[in-house]
Amino acid sequence: MGAHLARRYITETETEPDPAKPFGFDPEFGFGERKEREMVASQAQMNLAQVPVLQRDYCAHHLIKLMKCKRDNWPNFLACKHERHDWDYCEHQDYVMRMKEYERERRLQMRKKRVEEAQAA
Amino acid sequence: MRISLFNVTATIEHGCRGFQKLGSSSFQGETARLLGAFSQIRAASGPSKGMLPGPYPQTPEERAAAAKKYNMRVEDYEPIPDNGEGYGDYPQLPDRSQHERDPWYSWDHPDLRRNWGEPIHWDFDMFIRNRVDTSPSPVAWHTMCKHLFGFVGFMLLMFYLGEKFPSYQPVAPKQYPYSNLHLERGEDPEKQPEEVKHFNI
Numbered sequence: 001m002g003a004h005l006a007r008r009y010i011t012e013t014e015t016e017p018d019p020a021k022p023f024g025f026d027p028e029f030g031f032g033e034r035k036e037r038e039m040v041a042s043q044a045q046m047n048l049a050q051v052p053v054l055q056r057d058y059c060a061h062h063l064i065k066l067m068k069c070k071r072d073n074w075p076n077f078l079a080c081k082h083e084r085h086d087w088d089y090c091e092h093q094d095y096v097m098r099m100k101e102y103e104r105e106r107r108l109q110m111r112k113k114r115v116e117e118a119q120a121a
Numbered sequence: 122m123r124i125s126l127f128n129v130t131a132t133i134e135h136g137c138r139g140f141q142k143l144g145s146s147s148f149q150g151e152t153a154r155l156l157g158a159f160s161q162i163r164a165a166s167g168p169s170k171g172m173l174p175g176p177y178p179q180t181p182e183e184r185a186a187a188a189k190k191y192n193m194r195v196e197d198y199e200p201i202p203d204n205g206e207g208y209g210d211y212p213q214l215p216d217r218s219q220h221e222r223d224p225w226y227s228w229d230h231p232d233l234r235r236n237w238g239e240p241i242h243w244d245f246d247m248f249i250r251n252r253v254d255t256s257p258s259p260v261a262w263h264t265m266c267k268h269l270f271g272f273v274g275f276m277l278l279m280f281y282l283g284e285k286f287p288s289y290q291p292v293a294p295k296q297y298p299y300s301n302l303h304l305e306r307g308e309d310p311e312k313q314p315e316e317v318k319h320f321n322i
Contacts, residue, residue, distance in 0.1 A: 004291040019294055027320055037319040039298040043305070053305050057297055058319075094295075100322045101293035 015109040023105045030108075059090035177203040178210050187212075191240045201243070212240055218248040218255040 008016035017023065028034055040061035041051075049064045066083040073079035171190070178184040178200060187210040188198035201208035222234040229236045233249065247253050258265060299305070300314035308314070 002288075005286075005288060009286050019289055019292065023293065027318065034320045034322075037296070037298075037321055043299060046305075053302060056299075056302055056305060057295065095292065097322050098292035098295065102291050104322065105293065 012110075015106065015113050017102060017105040017109060019102065023101070025105065025108045030104075057094065059087060059094060062087035062090050174209045174211050176209055183210075192238050193240055208243070211243060214240060214242045216242075216244075216248075216255065218253050219250050220254045220256045 004016065008018070037058055039058055041056075041064055045064065046056050046060055049067060051060055051063060051067075055063055062083070066080055066087050069080040069083045070077075175187070175190075178187050184198065184200075185195050187200065188195045190210075191198065191212050193212060199213045200210045201213045219234045222228075224234070226234075228234050235241075242248060248255070296319040298319070300317050303314040304310055
């Protein structure tokens with residue numbers, strides 16, 4: 001649970017990535033072909049739905065569907081389980097992608113260090 | 122005869138008027154001021170000249186007389202040191218507030234925790250139970266200081282370390298569309314934002 005903190009501050013201080021800094025490696029490096037993330041809701045649609053700025057991410061179309069469902073079914077607050085699950089699942093996948101990006105950055109840093117050490121030797 | 126009677130009646134009249142004024146006012150100072158005009162009259166209220174504080178005692182006899190005046194034993198009586206501040210022969214009593222006196226003893230004045238005739242401290246009005254409390258703390262003062270400053274210092278140190286070495290989840294920053302929400306965040310709409318590409322992984 002805190003292994004990355006131990007790595008960052010104690011054991012591997014040079015290679016463990018810092019999420020506050022931008023990740024420097026080429027996004028295509030190591031991939032044959034990479035698909036771009038698709039944004040479904042347009043800016044105009046998000047404006048009309050008055051989605052909060054911090055929630056205007058790649059799952060905003062699910063959120064807009066959920067907001068509409070809640071607005072239509074009030075006061076039945078138990079009604080929109082399906083829409084909520086869709087939005088939650090999208091957010092979950094987004095979080096897993098963030099974890100994978102972090103791990104990719106970490107492995108690339110370690111590889112870079114290994115390459116440098118091999119060249120120095 | 123008539124003249125002497127007139128003098129006597131005048132005196133009594135003055136005296137009566139003086140006593141009437143005495144009845145209406147309750148301040149001894151005012152009484153003295155009002156009666157000061159009539160030198161033949163003195164109010165019965167207030168301390169007599171022998172009961173008021175006097176100059177610093179120089180001889181052992183003066184000391185004994187002062188101790189008797191303040192209703193103290195000669196061995197106990199110690200005047201406030203004469204440093205020019207004008208305390209006179211007033212006794213130096215311990216600077217202990219009334220909080221420290223036994224609450225269960227049956228004092229003559231239970232609220233003041235004082236018996237009749239007891240010598241009064243110079244700052245007695247400060248040492249009443251509503252005001253300054255000199256009772257000892259439950260734990261020694263230096264222990265309390267150590268505990269407090271130790272705890273506060275420890276917390277400050279830990280917060281500083283928390284700033285230096287923040288704790289975070291091992292995830293990359295969240296990705297937002299439309300060039301990191303360039304327009305939604307209120308940035309200049311004319312300025313072209315830098316191209317940001319996000320990929321699936």
